[in-house]
Amino acid sequence: MQQPITGFHQDEEDHWVAELACGHNQHVRHDPPWMSRPWVTTRTGRESMLGYRLTCKKCEEGAPADRSLD
Known part of the structure; x- marks a missing residue:
C-alpha cells in the first residue's frame, strides 16, 4: 500500500527514518x-520528498502503527 x-x-544509530501518513515508520538509507x-x-x-509515496509493507501486513497520529 x-x-x-x-x-x-x-x-x-543516526539512520534516517521516514514517517508515513499511516503512522508507520520506514528506514530510508542511502547505501x-x-x-x-x-x-x-x-x-x-x-x-x-515530503508527500512522496512509499510502499508500506507494515500496512499490507496489518501491523499496528509505530506512532500515534494525534
Missing part, C-alpha cells in the same frame, strides 16, 4: 549500490 511521507527522524537515495543525505533533499 502506498503511503505519503509526512516527516523524518533519525534512529538511535549504494544496494539502495540509491542520495536525497536522504541533505535536509533539502528530505524536504523535497
